[in-house]
Amino acid sequence: MSPDRLAAAAAVLVSYGLMCAAILRAHRQRARAAEARARSLARSPDPVSTTAPAAPVQPPLRVAHAGQSGQAEALATQAAQALHAAGRPVTLLTLGALQAPALRDGGPLLIVASTAGEGDPPDNAAAFAQDVMAHRPRPDLQGLDYAVLALGDRRYARYCAFGHALDTWLAECGAHRLFPRIDVDAGDPSALAAWQRQLQTLGAAPADPAHPSPTAAPFQPWRIVQRRHLNPGSAGGPCFHLELEPAEGPPPHWEPGDLLQLHVPEEPGRPRDYTIASVPADGRVHLLVRQQGRADGRSGLASGWLTRHTAPGDTLPMRVRAHAGFRIGGNRTRPLVLIGNGTGLAGLRAHLRARAGHPASGQLAAPAWLLYGERSAAHDDHYAEELAQWQASGLLRELDRVYSRDTPQQPYVQHRLRERAPRLRQWLEAGAAIYVCGSRQGMGQAVHGVLEELLGHAGLQALSAAGRYRRDLY
Ligand SMILES: Cc1cc2nc3c(=O)[nH]c(=O)nc-3n(C[C@H](O)[C@H](O)[C@H](O)COP(=O)(O)O)c2cc1C
Secondary structure, eight states, X not given: OOHHHHHHHHHHHHHHHHHHHHHHHHHHHHHHHHHHHHHHHHHSXXXXXXXXXXXXXXXXXXXXXXXXXXXXXXXXXXXXXXXXXXXXXXXXXXXXXXXXXXXXXXXXXXXXXXXXXXXXXOGGGXXXXXXXXXXXXXXXXXXXXXXXXXXXXXXXXXXXXXXXXXXXXXXXXXXXXXXXXXXXXXXXXXXXXXXXXXXXXXXXXXXXXXXXXXXXXXXXXXXXXXXXXXXXXXXXXXXEEEEEEESSSOOOOOOTTOEEEEXXXXXXXXXXXXXXXXXXXXXXEEEEEEOOBOTTSSBOHXXXXXXXXXXXXXXXXXXXXXXXXXXXXXXXXXOEEEEEEGGGHHHHHHHHHHHHHSOGGGSOOXXXXXXEEESOTTTOOXXXXXXXXXXXXXXEEEEEEEETTSSTTOOOHHHHHHHTHHXXXXXXXXXXXXXXXXXXXXXXXXXXXXXXXXXXXXXXXXXXXXXXXXXXXX
């Protein structure tokens, strides 16, 4: 090596050493200052009252959430409210908003994290998993107190995988567990009760029985008011349009993107979610439900209740469930690219109905583009009249219906999306948000693949982090 290069390398090494020493010094100074503050607080008398003991100064607690359909967010919000109600300073945030330095320096951290896909992080934590958790060298998180509530479902092969990964990663980075990770199998009430008890040891107010856990809102009888078979003669399973309302009282509030959950009588503890296809102004919850066939010839349990074993006028135990990840959020005035297949049209229709009824800020609503896949034009053109009206009004500026059984090429919605890449780029340049609703296998994964191909992994992740790529897949 030339002397010049040696000198340069030595200079880099020396400055690196100095930087490390400075960081270490700052770290020690912070620790000494904190110790001194703690000692002086322990000794100093209460300046206001000499009778009451000094209130211990507690650092603000952070409650972070990572989730796909709103349960993690709801539980995190509830935890933050319970801590706040007890006078504990608390900040509520998404896990994705945290970066390594802020992770360590901001007070104890409670994380509510669900697992999505096949053991994957939820969309809003994908960037965190990739940029922060996979980063080498690992950040030094000594001094950070944390706890993880992992939401999941044992029916998936990789149960609570993302919560487990977070918990392990934090421990490996030197952070200190406040209490062992709690895993919640499909909203298991005993696990949630254990979480509540741990929150109380941190000073949270006990759960208010009048405001039960958001995942345990009571089921109520909902009446099937109308049911229409939409696709007689279709090569696909029978598809129904249903209209429901609570048997008593007005419908609860919901937003486009939210779900109606059915308590299946034979399977307590395993409710089924259906994406709502209407808006509150419709007065009723509309669903688009496919009767699921089973190998033994009987219909699937939940869809069987909705489409076969009941008649209009009958009631079923149901409740509305928020699905924050598929709501309009900050996209109210953005153009929408709506992509889906089959019964996934439900969630896209809810967003279109919201736009048709309530144009943003009194002006013409921002336009939408619907790319929708079904089997055949002759039998499966659900809501065709409504879509035609929205085309005529200009709300639905573009409509791509892709019928897989009408041409020998068997095109699917992902193929059309790839063909229309230049147009998609124009919509995104105009600020559009992408909503995908329908089957995960086949459609959801393939559309995701095409979007990654067109926008790049980082591009799609940035869109997702900005809340401009939202999915409701099942
Ligand atoms: C499409 C989908 C995929 C899921 N994948 C997993 C999984 O791989 N492992 C798991 O334990 N739970 C899985 N779950 C269950 C969720 O983690 C669980 O329902 C959680 O409560 C959802 O919380 P969220 O509303 O905050 O996303 C999955 C749920 C859905 C809908």
